[in-house]
Amino acid sequence: MTKEALQKEIQKKRSYLCVGLDTDINKIPAHLLKTDDPIFEFNRQIIDATADLCVAYKPNIAFYEALGTKGWESLQKTLEYIPDDLFTIADAKRGDIGNTSRLYARAFFQELDFDSITVAPYMGRDSVLPFLDFPGKWVILLALTSNPGSRDFQQLPINGEGRSLYEQVLEISQQWAGHDQLMYVVGATQADHLANIRKIVPDHFLLVPGVGAQGGDLEAVSRFGMNKNCGLLVNSTRGIIYSGSGLDFAEKARTSASEIRNQMSDYLEKFL
């Protein structure tokens, strides 16, 4: 999906919501466990209930990998089910030497046809470039994550650069690709860093997880993170997909997604 197509979708839906599909067999409604593929069945109903309210879906690959071969099948079916006008993110946080990254790229971009994949920057340029070889596909590079451990290394000050490691990641990685192929992960709990991040990457999309269960504040993220084209994908997972645990779980998910989407519609009015 192109940047223009994604921006158009945001404008059309008045939403920059990404729904996380961290589908956990131990958390989904009991009545689904009788179906052939409960994980896919859960995802299918969530997608049916939310596809007009969000612009992206982000399956967390760990949840599928933990189920072995059966999990991969559910993931594949989910990917095929998501309508083409929605942006898909493989939240995989991969990153390895070149020939290995190339294989991960093939797995997620060709086998599964994701639009994008999250990538960890620690191994540097040649670990990221293989993901950028696929036209129309995106790398979403970890910059400043939402968890407490982001302080251990990401926020360390780099000598003589007057900036921290995550800022250096933002600076250096811009040499690898443009904002039509590269996005960054910035946790919603890091709203106080967002204005600064926007100075370094004014035009890039930011994928912002951590709203809701992790404590991030949607208004602050929108105020400080939005650029002139919105430039945000804000993810919510537990606050949407586990809103209900009965037969009406999908309906409840829709209600939760709808609330967030309505706030987003206001913020697009207010901050854009």
Place this chain on the structure above:
Amino acid sequence: MTKEALQKEIQKKRSYLCVGLDTDINKIPAHLLKTDDPIFEFNRQIIDATADLCVAYKPNIAFYEALGTKGWESLQKTLEYIPDDLFTIADAKRGDIGNTSRLYARAFFQELDFDSITVAPYMGRDSVLPFLDFPGKWVILLALTSNPGSRDFQQLPINGEGRSLYEQVLEISQQWAGHDQLMYVVGATQADHLANIRKIVPDHFLLVPGVGAQGGDLEAVSRFGMNKNCGLLVNSTRGIIYSGSGLDFAEKARTSASEIRNQMSDYLEKFL
């Protein structure tokens, strides 16, 4: 596997060789393609031919993931086939927020029963701890990798610490677990850093990839990297598993592994 058991195995075999199982359907001998599961059949023969010469096997997860559900089946069968006295490494380079890392840990330590997994440090403490919750299982943390991109971030100097990012990773992570549960990845191409690394982590095992195809020098790695218990697992992949491409590929792999093992036996004599 305990540290003592691994050390004993090294002494018994006079070898600290790890064989990488980056099994590529496009590179394995053509006659195997007629079998039901060519990837597993290749691994099985490689394991039969080398298990008495090495102490560890390291499947590179990308190679299996790229094949989807079929790849996971081959990986599972390979894991079950590796004899129990050999150390197994999931080269996966995972690392995510806590609940996600926990799922990866479950996938690789419980579903697949690996002894260890490689983990990327960028997300910090709480992304690594979930892997350390499994008694008898190991985390192998990326410190200084073998690829050119290791210069982009790993070698950046950290302000006021008088050390670089990878040294900070070595320092800080020692607060998370002891050398009976934590190892580090140090690329063989970084031999000039090894003496320094040994000052920071004198007792930890180092997993050293990059000997052979990537240009690392086994003698230098052994000279500067060995501690009083050896403390090294040196990985070779392409130089062993792709030594031949005919019916006798496993025999040729054995010859290559044997040469490396004989050098290792000498270095254990010389440097220990």
